[in-house]
Amino acid sequence: MSLPRPRFHLAPAQNWMNDPNGLVFAGDRWHAFFQFNPQGNDWGNMSWGHASSPDLLHWDEHPVALRHRPGEQIYSGSVVAGDDGTLTAFYTSAYDHGVQAQSRATSVDGGFTWTMDAANPMLDRGSADFRDPKVVRVPGGGWLMLTVEAVERRVVFYASDDLRTWRETGSFGPLGPEGVVWECPDLVRLPLEGTTERVWVLLLSTNPVGDDADPAGSAMHYVVGDLVDDVFHSPAADLRPLDHGRDCYAGVTFDSAPGGSAVMLAWMGNWRYAHVVPTSPWRGAMSLPRTLGLRRADDALHLVQRPVLPPLDDVELDSPAIAPHAVLEVRWDTAATGTMRLRLEGEGDAVVDVIHDPAARTLSVSRSGREADALHPDFAGVRTAPLVDPAAGALTLVIDGPLMEVFADDGLTALSHLVTLGAGPVTVSATASTSVVPTVRVGEARVGSPAPTAQEGPAAPAAA
Ligand code: FRU
Numbered sequence: 132m133s134l135p136r137p138r139f140h141l142a143p144a145q146n147w148m149n150d151p152n153g154l155v156f157a158g159d160r161w162h163a164f165f166q167f168n169p170q171g172n173d174w175g176n177m178s179w180g181h182a183s184s185p186d187l188l189h190w191d192e193h194p195v196a197l198r199h200r201p202g203e204q205i206y207s208g209s210v211v212a213g214d215d216g217t218l219t220a221f222y223t224s225a226y227d228h229g230v231q232a233q234s235r236a237t238s239v240d241g242g243f244t245w246t247m248d249a250a251n252p253m254l255d256r257g258s259a260d261f262r263d264p265k266v267v268r269v270p271g272g273g274w275l276m277l278t279v280e281a282v283e284r285r286v287v288f289y290a291s292d293d294l295r296t297w298r299e300t301g302s303f304g305p306l307g308p309e310g311v312v313w314e315c316p317d318l319v320r321l322p323l324e325g326t327t328e329r330v331w332v333l334l335l336s337t338n339p340v341g342d343d344a345d346p347a348g349s350a351m352h353y354v355v356g357d358l359v360d361d362v363f364h365s366p367a368a369d370l371r372p373l374d375h376g377r378d379c380y381a382g383v384t385f386d387s388a389p390g391g392s393a394v395m396l397a398w399m400g401n402w403r404y405a406h407v408v409p410t411s412p413w414r415g416a417m418s419l420p421r422t423l424g425l426r427r428a429d430d431a432l433h434l435v436q437r438p439v440l441p442p443l444d445d446v447e448l449d450s451p452a453i454a455p456h457a458v459l460e461v462r463w464d465t466a467a468t469g470t471m472r473l474r475l476e477g478e479g480d481a482v483v484d485v486i487h488d489p490a491a492r493t494l495s496v497s498r499s500g501r502e503a504d505a506l507h508p509d510f511a512g513v514r515t516a517p518l519v520d521p522a523a524g525a526l527t528l529v530i531d532g533p534l535m536e537v538f539a540d541d542g543l544t545a546l547s548h549l550v551t552l553g554a555g556p557v558t559v560s561a562t563a564s565t566s567v568v569p570t571v572r573v574g575e576a577r578v579g580s581p582a583p584t585a586q587e588g589p590a591a592p593a594a595a
Pocket of ligand 1: 149150166177206207208223262263314315381
């Protein structure tokens with residue numbers, strides 16, 4: 132089976148994509164760079180691909196922005212926009228001799244062409260696992276760079292006033308599970324709902340390593356804390372899951388987003404099986420953009436994620452078959468319904484169940500059937516998220532070809548998964564543990580971009 136292309140999520144026309152890199156709002160467009168193999172649809176020859184969008188839902192792909200060179204791959208990093216319109220990119224130079232160091236490049240044409248600094252690498256500790264620079268603005272002026280010492284499970288902080296010279300200020304970690312590497316950190320200052328307060332939150336991705344690596348694979352987390360003397364601190368003893376699904380990784384936020392909001396894109400993939408996902412000639416896609424915030428509930432601060440949804444045409448669910456590019460708004464009375472099960476069945480033998488259990492206070496998503504079993508031994512199975520407000524009978528389910536994102540608890544709970552439902556119609560049925568039938572409103576996504584075919588995507592728009 133070959134899985135269909137998404138229509139309103141960012142995916143390359145062809146070849147391999149993983150992490151989002153250098154997300155920046157500049158020249159009235161959202162620019163996304165990403166880990167990209169210009170030569171094939173497996174991981175390798177890592178470079179930065181480039182796409183831009185007016186609305187975060189329609190993406191135009193541009194030529195490769197930063198290309199690998201003999202002896203050096205270009206790993207993940209970030210971009211910041213200066214007041215004069217100059218964009219500065221920070222990326223990891225992953226050298227064939229084994230060292231990973233941070234480098235710099237600048238663009239004066241809005242991100243379409245880049246000049247790498249002659250003085251690269253800019254920061255070199257002689258480490259083999261020093262990567263993923265994310266540069267963020269510090270209130271009051273200046274810049275902070277977060278990087279990881281991946282194997283040590285530490286985020287290392289550097290401060291700068293000119294984006295050139297950096298002073299190490301300290302580090303955060305290790306904490307949480309062992310047997311993982313830490314990757315792709317980000318630091319965001321999120322509005323706390325119902326207040327005028329903003330609170331610092333660290334975003335972090337972890338990937339199991341070693342002979343006995345956790346088959347659940349890669350996952351994203353967050354930690355609520357504070358920024359003191361240019362270092363993140365937290366009283367937390369553990370990492371909290373950001374997304375309870377199997378396919379949400381390496382998420383980072385846009386620099387210079389309008390209104391200072393924190394808009395995150397994540398790679399919808401899992402290192403455990405990303406290499407065998409049956410798509411061609413492309414492989415890899417991003418999540419929907421999500422605006423991040425915080426909410427106080429049960430005496431703790433929780434991350435809230437609000438997806439940017441495509442415009443929708445309402446369709447009646449009298450024939451239960453929908454196109455696999457849709458948004459389902461499901462509403463039900465939890466007191467009358469009890470446990471609610473939403474089942475999606477695709478072509479071939481592929482089943483996805485979403486089960487809301489108010490008594491157990493859980494929401495779970497399972498992937499099953501022959502297509503799921505065939506993808507990879509660790510692909511099929513159930514993921515269960517705790518619900519903060521189990522009495523609220525409302526969830527949003529987004530399906531776009533092989534991508535499925537479920538949001539519940541008014542943004543407190545997210546589960547993102549690759550699914551094997553295929554390109555044909557998907558049959559939807561909602562059942563309850565009582566005889567009450569939940570209401571499902573289906574919106575068919577109006578964004579329909581046909582598969583792009585250009586070699587490396589269209590060239591830069593003339594106006595850019
Ligand atoms: C995370 C990651 C990063 C690295 C990049 C390489 O998915 O492993 O740590 O920079 O991918 O493609």
